[in-house]
Amino acid sequence: MTLLRMAFRNLFRQKRRNIFLGAAIALGTAFLIIANSFAHGISHTLVNRIISSVSGHVIVNFAHLGKPMSQMLRGGKHWQDSIAQIPGVIKVEENIGILGRLVGNGKSDNAALMGLNLQGPLSPADSAHLNDDFHFVAGHWSDLRDSTVENPFIMSAARAKYINAQVGDILRVRAQDVHGTFVAARLTLVGIFEPSNLFMESVTLLNIKDIVQLINLDPEDSPSLNIVLENPQKEARLVADRIWDMLQSPWVFIEGAWQHQGQSLGTAFYSGYLSDSSSQELLQKRLVGDFDWSRNQVLISAPWAQEHKLAPGDTLFLEYALRFPQADSTEKLRLVVGGLFKPDSSLPPNLILARDDYFYPQLYGALPQIHPLNSVEISPDFAQILSPEWQITPRVSTTEDMTKVQKDISQGKYQGTAVSVNTMYEGASAIMQLESALQLITFQAVILIFFIILIGVINTLRMTIRERTREIGTMRAIGMQSNQVRKIFLLESALLSFLAAIAGVILAMISMFALSQLTIQAAGNPLGMLLINNHLVFVPTLLSITLFVILIVFITVLTSWFPARKAAQLTPATALRHYD
Amino acid sequence: MNIVAIEALTKDYSLDSTTVHALRGVDLNIKSGELLSVMGPSGSGKTTLLNIIGCVDTPTSGKVEVAGTDIGSLKDKELTDLRLRKIGFIFQTFNLIPVLNTLENVEFPLLLMKEQSATDIRRKAKDLLHAVGLGDHLHHRPAELSGGQRQRVAIARALVTEPALVLADEPTANLDSATGASILDLMVQMNQSLGTTFLFSTHDPDVQKYAQRIVKIHDGLIQDD
Ligand SMILES: Nc1ncnc2c1ncn2[C@@H]1O[C@H](COP(=O)(O)OP(=O)(O)O)[C@@H](O)[C@H]1O
Numbered sequence: 001m002t003l004l005r006m007a008f009r010n011l012f013r014q015k016r017r018n019i020f021l022g023a024a025i026a027l028g029t030a031f032l033i034i035a036n037s038f039a040h041g042i043s044h045t046l047v048n049r050i051i052s053s054v055s056g057h058v059i060v061n062f063a064h065l066g067k068p069m070s071q072m073l074r075g076g077k078h079w080q081d082s083i084a085q086i087p088g089v090i091k092v093e094e095n096i097g098i099l100g101r102l103v104g105n106g107k108s109d110n111a112a113l114m115g116l117n118l119q120g121p122l123s124p125a126d127s128a129h130l131n132d133d134f135h136f137v138a139g140h141w142s143d144l145r146d147s148t149v150e151n152p153f154i155m156s157a158a159r160a161k162y163i164n165a166q167v168g169d170i171l172r173v174r175a176q177d178v179h180g181t182f183v184a185a186r187l188t189l190v191g192i193f194e195p196s197n198l199f200m201e202s203v204t205l206l207n208i209k210d211i212v213q214l215i216n217l218d219p220e221d222s223p224s225l226n227i228v229l230e231n232p233q234k235e236a237r238l239v240a241d242r243i244w245d246m247l248q249s250p251w252v253f254i255e256g257a258w259q260h261q262g263q264s265l266g267t268a269f270y271s272g273y274l275s276d277s278s279s280q281e282l283l284q285k286r287l288v289g290d291f292d293w294s295r296n297q298v299l300i301s302a303p304w305a306q307e308h309k310l311a312p313g314d315t316l317f318l319e320y321a322l323r324f325p326q327a328d329s330t331e332k333l334r335l336v337v338g339g340l341f342k343p344d345s346s347l348p349p350n351l352i353l354a355r356d357d358y359f360y361p362q363l364y365g366a367l368p369q370i371h372p373l374n375s376v377e378i379s380p381d382f383a384q385i386l387s388p389e390w391q392i393t394p395r396v397s398t399t400e401d402m403t404k405v406q407k408d409i410s411q412g413k414y415q416g417t418a419v420s421v422n423t424m425y426e427g428a429s430a431i432m433q434l435e436s437a438l439q440l441i442t443f444q445a446v447i448l449i450f451f452i453i454l455i456g457v458i459n460t461l462r463m464t465i466r467e468r469t470r471e472i473g474t475m476r477a478i479g480m481q482s483n484q485v486r487k488i489f490l491l492e493s494a495l496l497s498f499l500a501a502i503a504g505v506i507l508a509m510i511s512m513f514a515l516s517q518l519t520i521q522a523a524g525n526p527l528g529m530l531l532i533n534n535h536l537v538f539v540p541t542l543l544s545i546t547l548f549v550i551l552i553v554f555i556t557v558l559t560s561w562f563p564a565r566k567a568a569q570l571t572p573a574t575a576l577r578h579y580d
Numbered sequence: 581m582n583i584v585a586i587e588a589l590t591k592d593y594s595l596d597s598t599t600v601h602a603l604r605g606v607d608l609n610i611k612s613g614e615l616l617s618v619m620g621p622s623g624s625g626k627t628t629l630l631n632i633i634g635c636v637d638t639p640t641s642g643k644v645e646v647a648g649t650d651i652g653s654l655k656d657k658e659l660t661d662l663r664l665r666k667i668g669f670i671f672q673t674f675n676l677i678p679v680l681n682t683l684e685n686v687e688f689p690l691l692l693m694k695e696q697s698a699t700d701i702r703r704k705a706k707d708l709l710h711a712v713g714l715g716d717h718l719h720h721r722p723a724e725l726s727g728g729q730r731q732r733v734a735i736a737r738a739l740v741t742e743p744a745l746v747l748a749d750e751p752t753a754n755l756d757s758a759t760g761a762s763i764l765d766l767m768v769q770m771n772q773s774l775g776t777t778f779l780f781s782t783h784d785p786d787v788q789k790y791a792q793r794i795v796k797i798h799d800g801l802i803q804d805d
């Protein structure tokens with residue numbers, strides 16, 4: 001206690017020197033905290049505001065028939081409930097975004113039409129988010145609920161100005177629906193907003209129920225999904241992995257009644273084979289006789305062909321029951337035999353296979369009932385050959401890999417619906433990289449501070465010890481042990497660094513407050529996306545501040561150890577004889 | 581009973597290539613309760629002798645016993661403990677701790693000992709400061725005191741642990757003669773009232789009259805006892 005009191009009073013003896021050193025440590029600490037809080041702020045902005053409002057923490061994307069613009073999974077609606085059951089998932093939102101051409105008053109513009117989920121009552125937090133994200137110049141987002149106007153929509157002031165539109169105007173839009181057909185509709189502009197961040201500037205928002213109609217989405221189908229998590233930083237990847245596991249595709253065996261020249265052939269199964277070269281090579285080994293791999297000719301199993309005396313060139317008719325019956329409850333197909341193959345024992349002996357680019361449009365055009373065979377295990381060879389109901393793409397961990405998968409999709413690698421599960425980390429890893437760059441700055445700040453402390457503390461302590469040598473001698477003569485001498489000096493620097501670090505924390509808080517008050521106009525600058533409502537965002541956390549303070553005190557004490565030990569090891573006679 | 585027993589004590593200092601023989605065979609016994617003065621000119625070895633007796637320096641050769649302990653075999657920790665419990669120091673330059681006030685300076689050795697309660701320590705320090713005539717200056721810092729007052733604080737600090745021996749190296753050298761005399765009077769008074777053994781060094785022959793016994797030292801040898 002006395003030692004602490006002495007250390008404290010000693011600090012004020014060499015005021016100028018200690019204030020100088022303390023100021024250096026405080027500045028370093030402040031820089032450290034500001035850099036760290038800014039880095040945190042970026043991920044905060046990204047994770048909690050931009051990503052969750054634009055794309056969710058986990059994104060499940062469907063590319064219908066392998067087409068990236070056609071985002072739907074046929075018969076996939078029920079997955080929304082299964083995903084919502086996963087622990088940590090707050091909500092599963094349908095993400096409907098399509099590109100279209102908006103025709104304004106004398107001008108037209110490409111527009112990204114997005115659905116805003118306004119079904120049911122909004123939570124206060126959701127409303128608050130919407131109010132934060134959009135500052136309405138005219139109208140309001142709640143006008144999207146107005147059922148008396150035709151397809152109400154809202155857009156940013158910049159876009160509205162470009163196409164020369166005002167609230168109340170009716171514009172025409174041309175877009176492609178989920179089936180790839182061009183559709184046209186009339187949209188009513190009900191709100192014009194100033195976006196709070198750059199992402200929002202280019203979007204045109206409709207009520208999700210209107211856009212669902214516009215793109216002709218059937219109720220049993222699911223558009224792409226945005227999944228909002230309770231604890232995104234921790235759980236995004238885990239939840240994505242779980243969803244990916246869940247969305248592994250079953251096989252698809254269409255069981256139906258077959259006919260040839262008016263004669264019934266009994267029941268048999270219809271499925272598809274993948275047309276990529278390695279799958280085709282495997283199937284090649286199974287061929288009986290010749291086959292020219294033409295798209296619109298099917299392969300039938302050899303035993304079944306023999307049983308019914310079928311040969312290439314024969315025309316077959318298949319009728320099967322629908323999974324989601326509408327006007328009709330069955331679907332009829334006409335298929336032409338092109339060749340024969342030998343199924344193995346893991347497959348039914350009465351199987352007909354069509355090339356994937358022929359099979360999938362038929363499949364999705366009229367989904368068959370789910371057959372128990374779909375979930376049986378089949379041999380590794382045929383597991384590579386057969387086409388599953390949809391095609392899940394590999395899980396990736398970097399933006400680079402994700403881009404590769406997207407490129408595969410856009411280059412037509414998938415004939416079925418390509419299903420990808422990604423987290424915001426993969427999707428936004430470029431921006432996340434910015435955060436790690438800032439973390440690197442933080443790290444460099446640590447190094448900088450370390451050197452300030454190293455040089456400053458060692459020099460200051462050396463001078464102090466030289467000045468106080470006779471005092472050390474006196475204390476030693478009176479009966480102070482050498483380790484207590486060391487303790488005095490260590491306490492002194494610990495105290496100095498602690499007070500300086502606290503001053504640094506206060507300085508950082510004040511600076512961050514001041515910086516976040518600045519209004520920064522960054523329209524057109526990509527860095528603008530780091531701003532919220534034109535303000536910088538800092539997110540200091542108690543944990544990291546505490547850790548920094550501890551770190552700084554720790555470094556200082558460690559650095560002081562050697563000069564302090566030297567002081568402690570002076571023999572009392574030498575120290576007493578010292579005159580300065 | 582001898583509080584200090586010294587036989588054939590030598591102390592050499594090596595300075596660059598030369599060796600300084602500061603003490604060249606000193607024999608000296610000091611009885612408990614004595615007030616003894618070591619007198620000699622500057623450079624004669626007084627400080628060296630007192631330092632060795634005070635266990636802040638170690639002999640080159642010879643045997644030194646302080647309060648019944650042979651100090652030749654002691655480690656730094658034990659020597660420090662011996663100084664704390666058995667020896668009080670008074671320095672020519674007062675050597676008070678500048679960041680502590682009068683009271684805290686006197687309490688300091690007892691706090692190092694960690695044997696008594698804070699209130700006991702405070703009471704004891706106050707009593708002693710009253711006894712040396714500084715009862716009105718308990719909360720002054722050393723810088724606010726005169727030389728004589730500082731030396732009184734030093735005397736109180738040296739006595740507060742009830743040591744067997746108080747060593748004073750030229751305690752009056754930095755004081756004017758009147759103040760010096762009052763300091764020596766105080767030491768005599770404490771020697772008589774408490775029975776503490778005092779050993780002080782001086783180069784000033786006028787100071788002789790305060791001592792019961794005078795040891796003259798010259799060039800590291802005792803000349804006259
Ligand atoms: N640390 C030292 N190194 C070298 N010589 C020293 C040292 N301390 C004292 N001396 C020498 O030893 C002799 C005795 O010194 P000292 O004991 O200080 O004498 P006094 O106190 O009587 O003036 C002197 O010649 C002095 O120069």
Ligand SMILES: [Mg+2]
Nearest residue numbers: 623626627628
């Ligand atoms: Mg001397």
